[in-house]
Amino acid sequence: MLASLSEPQLAMEASDTYLIRPNHQHKFKPAVVKEFIRELVRERLSGVQYNCEEVPELCRSLADCVKDKVKKAGFDRYKLVVQVAIGEQRGQGVKMSCRCLWDADTDNYAEDIYMNDSLFCVVAVFGSYYY
Template sequence: MMQGSNTYLIRPNHQHKFKPAVVKEYIREIVRDRLSGVRYNPEEVPELCRSLADSIKDKVKNAGLDRYKLVVQVVIGEQRGQGVKMSSRCLWDADTDNYAEDVFMNENMFCVAAVFGSYYY
């Protein structure tokens, strides 16, 4: 092992910290790109959710957050003017861990995407 190489980082340096505003922009960009003009189709939703979650995860992972465990959740539903409420709770380190989310809506569907980042000590 090389001298001076610290593999037991317990805090990310600033440039590798999970930044919700940046991650929210990644989510927004991917979801809008993939869902703009798309009509709700219940047969296609499961694969669309998986595909969006994978794309979002890859984009966030490639942004230098390699010491973070990521959980990506994507929910797509038909837009019929109904109200939808979602909530989540996490037990984590408030200094290092965080999340970002974004909501997309068009005339016939809604999509809520969230990314949770937990720093791996």
């Protein structure tokens, strides 16, 4: 199929594969991703009681659901990293931080917190653009 393309067409197809910046409609949008997180976490954790034996699987399945939902949103060429932390709610304070090296023009993140009487959940999604 490539042999049948003319020289300008071949050059144009090759140049389209290397994009240094995402198109505006495909750029990682934290507000949209935060809504996805909020919707999924509320749906999955409302009424759930903290159980230390169930938390690892709950974290994995919640991270997979969030990642799948964000992937379907059409953020092309983004590497997605989803972090989920669930802990028992006992009135304590919790601080979390992260450090990343990224391009401030293309990369971004979204996070949300959920709490009920039994547990707290922090979900963060990092979107890093593939050049």
